[in-house]
Amino acid sequence: MPLDPVEAIKAAFPDSVVDVINFRGETTVVVDSEKIADVAMFCRETEGMEFNLLSDMSCVDYYPKEPRFALCYHLYSMIYNTRLRLKVYLPGEDPHAPTVTGVWPAVNWQEREAFDMMGIRFDGHPDLRRILMPVDWEGYPLRKDYPLGYEQVQFSFNFDEIMSQKPHATE
Amino acid sequence: MADIQIDSPVEETWQGSVEELKGLVSPRALTGETMLLNMGPQHPSTHGVLRLLLELDGETVVSCIPDVGFLHTGIEKNMEAKTYSKALVMTDRMDYLNPMGNNLVYCLAVEKLAEIDVPERAMIARVILAELTRINSHLVWLGTHCLDLGAMSVMLYCFREREEILDIFEMISGQRMMTSYFRPGGLWRDLPDEFVPTLTDFINRFPRKIDDYEALLNNNPIWIDRTQGIGVLTPEDAIAMGCSGPTLRGSGVAFDMRKVQPYSCYEEFDFSIPTGDHGDVYDRFLVRMHEMRESVRIIQQGLKRLPKGAHISNNRKFVPPPRAELGTSMESVIHHFKLWTEGFKVPEGEVYVSIESPRGELGCYLSSDGGTHPHRVHFRTPSFILISALSHLSKGAMLADLVAIIGSTDIVLGDCDR
Numbered sequence: 001m002p003l004d005p006v007e008a009i010k011a012a013f014p015d016s017v018v019d020v021i022n023f024r025g026e027t028t029v030v031v032d033s034e035k036i037a038d039v040a041m042f043c044r045e046t047e048g049m050e051f052n053l054l055s056d057m058s059c060v061d062y063y064p065k066e067p068r069f070a071l072c073y074h075l076y077s078m079i080y081n082t083r084l085r086l087k088v089y090l091p092g093e094d095p096h097a098p099t100v101t102g103v104w105p106a107v108n109w110q111e112r113e114a115f116d117m118m119g120i121r122f123d124g125h126p127d128l129r130r131i132l133m134p135v136d137w138e139g140y141p142l143r144k145d146y147p148l149g150y151e152q153v154q155f156s157f158n159f160d161e162i163m164s165q166k167p168h169a170t171e
Numbered sequence: 172m173a174d175i176q177i178d179s180p181v182e183e184t185w186q187g188s189v190e191e192l193k194g195l196v197s198p199r200a201l202t203g204e205t206m207l208l209n210m211g212p213q214h215p216s217t218h219g220v221l222r223l224l225l226e227l228d229g230e231t232v233v234s235c236i237p238d239v240g241f242l243h244t245g246i247e248k249n250m251e252a253k254t255y256s257k258a259l260v261m262t263d264r265m266d267y268l269n270p271m272g273n274n275l276v277y278c279l280a281v282e283k284l285a286e287i288d289v290p291e292r293a294m295i296a297r298v299i300l301a302e303l304t305r306i307n308s309h310l311v312w313l314g315t316h317c318l319d320l321g322a323m324s325v326m327l328y329c330f331r332e333r334e335e336i337l338d339i340f341e342m343i344s345g346q347r348m349m350t351s352y353f354r355p356g357g358l359w360r361d362l363p364d365e366f367v368p369t370l371t372d373f374i375n376r377f378p379r380k381i382d383d384y385e386a387l388l389n390n391n392p393i394w395i396d397r398t399q400g401i402g403v404l405t406p407e408d409a410i411a412m413g414c415s416g417p418t419l420r421g422s423g424v425a426f427d428m429r430k431v432q433p434y435s436c437y438e439e440f441d442f443s444i445p446t447g448d449h450g451d452v453y454d455r456f457l458v459r460m461h462e463m464r465e466s467v468r469i470i471q472q473g474l475k476r477l478p479k480g481a482h483i484s485n486n487r488k489f490v491p492p493p494r495a496e497l498g499t500s501m502e503s504v505i506h507h508f509k510l511w512t513e514g515f516k517v518p519e520g521e522v523y524v525s526i527e528s529p530r531g532e533l534g535c536y537l538s539s540d541g542g543t544h545p546h547r548v549h550f551r552t553p554s555f556i557l558i559s560a561l562s563h564l565s566k567g568a569m570l571a572d573l574v575a576i577i578g579s580t581d582i583v584l585g586d587c588d589r
Contacts, residue, residue, distance in 0.1 A: 023520045023521070023522075024283055024284065024286075024520065024522050026521075026522060026523065028521075052410055052411075053410055053413065054413060055413070055523075055525060055532060055534055055551055056523065056525075056534045056536060056549070056551035058536040058547070058549035058551075059549075060521075060538050060546070060547045061547070072521070072523075072536060074523050074534065074536070074551070078410065078424075078426060081431050081432070083432075083523070085523065104411065104413065105411050105412050105413075106411065106412050106413025106556060106559070107413075108559060109555060109556070109558075109559035110555075110556075113555075117247075127194065127195075130240075131239065131240060132239065132240035132243040132588055132589075133240060133243065134240070135191070141245060141248055142247060142248055148248065148249070148252055
């Protein structure tokens with residue numbers, strides 16, 4: 001017997017559901033970031049919902065708004081053919097959320113990607129390392145305050161300054 | 172044998188940081204009991220620039236740690252700096268074997284967010300071309316997979332047929348690989364007159380070519396020895412690790428985005444979803460071979476019902492007017508100017524759209540802040556998830572079989588790293 005996921009989550013976590021958004025036929029449940037692992041486990045295990053596949057986890061930067069970051073978990077239930085988006089908001093200062101690798105192992109690399117690109121820490125993640133960028137990279141490239149990184153154009157007034165930064169300048 | 176050091180501690184042999192190594196490999200590797208081996212990133216059997224850190228006990232893989240990111244080009248970041256229509260060309264470059272599919276998922280996301288209508292001719296043409304791309308991708312997969320396992324002649328046949336598909340792509344879009352042919356609202360331009368006869372001719376000949384490949388492989392004792400019982404993936408593990416596409420279907424789960432959540436009028440087509448029984452390399456191979464036949468069926472149905480009419484939406488707020496109108500209509504000039512300078516605005520909100528790419532579920536998360544540039548685009552790419560499952564798949568396998576396992580997951584590193 002399929003359950004309405006929104007009502008079920010609201011009933012089980014009355015204090016943690018912040019908002020419910022319906023947009024273009026997609027349902028988003030905004031939950032408290034502390035509770036995301038519990039809500040995720042509830043979504044997977046409850047009979048009538050059984051969101052057994054985590055399709056995707058994306059991270060969004062709403063800079064300069066506060067709370068600055070959002071994590072979007074796109075759940076899919078293979079049994080009931082339903083989709084649900086869980087969303088949590090994280091502050092700009094020291095953003096961190098509990099990991100959900102215990103619920104869906106598939107999220108392991110996606111959380112690493114969010115850490116690499118946005119600098120979100122996932123508490124309890126088994127192997128939180130950079131994944132796409134080099135290990136010694138500084139900064140988080142997908143943040144909105146991170147520049148796109150074009151090469152600076154050399155003019156006569158800044159010729160020496162740029163020249164000194166070029167790799168062959170030491171000879 | 173005297174000058175070969177056995178059981179030397181890892182500090183003496185490992186060039187990199189030992190501290191980082193400690194969390195990844197087993198303690199046996201640190202004492203030198205098991206051997207550490209780098210496979211890639213220039214290894215030909217890793218299908219691109221994938222580096223695998225292997226811990227080997229003799230020839231058995233104890234652990235396999237994939238290292239990706241060598242092809243990372245910041246496509247998601249670049250798309251944020253472009254208008255919606257200009258960002259489209261970035262999507263071709265992700266999965267370079269599936270350009271039409273990448274265009275399709277991005278266009279569907281923009282169309283869903285902005286509520287743009289798509290004419291029927293464009294929808295059917297999209298289905299035909301997406302399936303043609305699937306055949307193209309599967310041909311490259313088959314050729315390279317066979318090449319890895321020593322069946323060299325299959326690759327030449329596969330690339331011969333792929334050449335004809337690329338010629339068709341060039342005919343319709345002017346480009347062989349980076350087509351950028353789908354646009355939000357429809358297609359870039361109408362299909363040329365010679366498209367239908369050329370494709371019909373190819374698609375009528377193609378099933379016999381699949382027979383040829385199967386005659387070379389299906390009962391080939393070497394092929395069977397190398398693939399049967401190798402890299403077994405149970406359906407439960409496959410779902411838990413997020414695998415999709417032929418890798419999941421090879422384990423016996425009939426899950427296909429085209430069936431469960433149809434898009435672009437796939438629900439009006441008649442096709443079946445092939446599945447395997449054992450979840451090994453051989454079953455994944457069979458699934459993809461059947462998929463090519465099913466794609467042929469879909470293309471035949473599409474060609475039969477391809478209607479006449481507009482190839483792109485008439486919604487001037489999102490779709491530029493045809494060139495001919497510019498000489499006669501002031502309004503068209505204004506629309507043309509607005510769309511090619513500022514771009515179109517998309518309502519604030521977020522959508523997630525997914526399609527079935529040749530490798531599995533390809534998802535596009537698109538978030539808009541109401542402006543002319545995408546606020547955030549994120550692609551759920553199947554290769555990224557499949558490579559994360561690789562360490563589980565290869566545990567306990569022989570080193571030579573690892574090549575078969577990598578080939579059978581059909582990964583594209585451009586798709587993984589974006």
